[in-house]
Amino acid sequence: MIDPGDLWDHPRPHTLRTQVAAKDIDGLNHTNNAVYVNWCEQVAWSHSVELGLDLERYRTLDRAMAITRAEYDYLQASREGDHIIAGTWIVEWDRRLTMARAFQVIRLDDGATLLRGAMRFACIALSSGKPKRLPKEFIEGYGPAVLNETSR
Numbered sequence: 001m002i003d004p005g006d007l008w009d010h011p012r013p014h015t016l017r018t019q020v021a022a023k024d025i026d027g028l029n030h031t032n033n034a035v036y037v038n039w040c041e042q043v044a045w046s047h048s049v050e051l052g053l054d055l056e057r058y059r060t061l062d063r064a065m066a067i068t069r070a071e072y073d074y075l076q077a078s079r080e081g082d083h084i085i086a087g088t089w090i091v092e093w094d095r096r097l098t099m100a101r102a103f104q105v106i107r108l109d110d111g112a113t114l115l116r117g118a119m120r121f122a123c124i125a126l127s128s129g130k131p132k133r134l135p136k137e138f139i140e141g142y143g144p145a146v147l148n149e150t151s152r
Contacts, residue, residue: 002111004085009104009116010147013087014047017108020082030077036115037072040103043086044119051141058126061135065099065121072117076107083108090146091118096133098122099142 018039026032048054048065058064078084086105093099103117125132134142 001083001108004087004106004108004111007106007111007113008087010089010091010102013089013104014043014050014145015085015087016043016046017083017085020078020080020084022080025080030079031082033072033074036074036105036117037070039084039086039105040070040072040088040115040117040119043088043103044101047088047090047145048142051145053138053141057137061137062126063132063135063138064124064126065138066124066129067119068098068122069120070117071119072103072115074115076112076114078107078114084114090142093142093146095139095143097131099146 016039020031020035024031024035084105085108086103088104089102091100091102099121101119101121103115103119104113105115105117106113122131123134123138124130
């Protein structure tokens with residue numbers, strides 16, 4: 001297997017490794033597109049948890065980062081048994097209401113990038129679903145993980 005170190009689009013991704021399972025395969029004999037979306041969601045949640053912002057913390061703060069837009073470029077297919085690594089970065093935020101993540105999925109067997117994706121998020125109050133300003137806990141938790149934040 002390949003070390004993806006130099007293959008990432010950005011430095012220091014938060015990553016999640018997995019292997020394509022039989023249940024992930026569709027009628028075209030490759031990984032179903034929805035599985036890639038699930039991998040992106042899983043690695044994003046894993047990153048949030050690592051930053052101290054898990055679902056329990058969201059509930060306590062009555063805030064959440066809700067997806068407002070997602071975009072995926074499927075570049076190559078994967079098949080059952082392939083070893084996969086999904087990476088994510090927080091690439092943009094306004095420190096008030098919104099942030100954006102980038103995603104990259106790499107097949108470890110040959111180093112091929114299978115998918116590039118992006119998600120935009122808005123901070124909402126869980127109790128109402130309405131947009132709300134980022135609480136200080138989100139700024140403190142997500143802030144250090146934003147790419148190029150130290151250059152601002």
